[in-house]
Amino acid sequence: MSARKTIAVIGAGLGGLSVAGFLQRAGFPVTVYEQAPAFSRIGAGIILSANAMKAFRRLGIEQDLIETGIKPESYVSRAWDSGETMYEIKFDAASEARYGGPYMNIHRGDLHGVLERVVTPGTIAFDHRLVGLDESREAVRLSFENGVRIEADIVIGADGIRSRVRENLLGFEPPRFVGAVAQRAIFPTERLRGSGIADCTKWWGPDRHILPYFMTSRRDEIYVIGVIPAAQWDSEASSLPCSRDEMLESFAGFHVDLRRVLEVADDVSLWPIYDRERNDRWSGGRIVLLGDACHPMRPFMAAGGAMAVEDGVILSRCLAACDDHGEAFRCYEATRIPRVTEVQRISIENSWMRGPTETDWFYCYDPCLAPLAAPD
DSSP states (O other): OOTTOOEEEEOOSHHHHHHHHHHHHTTOOEEEEOSSSSOOSOSOEEEEOHHHHHHHHHTTOHHHHHHHSBOOSEEEEEETTTOOEEEEEEOSHHHHHHHTSOOEEEEHHHHHHHHGGGSOTTOEEOSOOEEEEEOSSSSEEEEETTSOEEEESEEEEOOOTTOHHHHHHHOOOOOEEEEEEEEEEEEEGGGGTTOOOOSBEEEEOSSOEEEEEEOSTTOOEEEEEEEEEOSOOOOSSSOEEOOHHHHHHHTTTSOHHHHHHHTTOOSOEEEEEEEOOOOOOOEETTEEEOGGGTOOOOGGGSOHHHHHHHHHHHHHHHHHHSSSHHHHHHHHHHHHHHHHHHHHHHHHHTOTTTSSOOOHHHHSOOTTTSOOOOOO
16 A cells, blocks of 8 residues: 555554554554653553564564563462462573563553654654544544644554544444452562562462562562452542552452562552453444454453554554555454454453463464455
């Protein structure tokens, strides 16, 4: 497709910045519009598996991410009460050779600090909250809360589970509360006072689980995310404060190795977990969606970020390879939907690495080299 097509990406998350970086390298003029006033070190930890890291290698930031985050020595699944190891996967030179890249933990804020370097300076427009989208003209007209109006030949909605771009394409539909909430905390490792923990351990209970892990190579900061059942979420807030005692109560009876970590946790917060019913319409006209905007998934496989990155790579390849945007969008959907559907299924099932798991199909995947499907 002609590289003269102007592209507006809505949302500067993992998927938005990834697709922008690859499209700019293919010669497309791309601007990313982000509602936040700036990037800041807020949020939570995130896991980047080898399939995503291969894309970041092509963007030239793999080593920066390795130096910023941590390559854990292993991922361990343990029984909630006995502490028995249910499954362990080692991450070493052999696994990197097998998967084609490393497995990493990192703070989301640190990830953004590195990822923003993949786009041309000056092509991220902060403080741009999308409020209107008009596709009735030859180009798509976008209106922002700050009064700015722009036109683009193609619009990519990478604006998350409550996507305004999706709403324009498919109509308004609130996300679905899945009946669970996440208790999250970040705190310095020094609070453990010398008590060691493994780099990345998931504790599996009968109806809940919890995952503490380091986020830096210095192992000086710990992120904990615990998921517990909840009948409903009545608040309009995206999160609510929660106490250490509430977190300890949620995981009462869990093994002492975990309790020792929770006893020093601080700044605990409570987050609802949402997803959506499957919908295979990811595009229409000059608009296309990626990541949580089209396929939000429960965080139980730690795959949502990697799926957004993969989307960005495949969409950029389709736009570069196809004669027009409609063909490119069909190629993108045909390539991505089968893989994403399987990842969503496993995420809902919450079975990933609970026991012996075939991981090659997921980690060995290289979105930069994977074959593109023929458009339907």
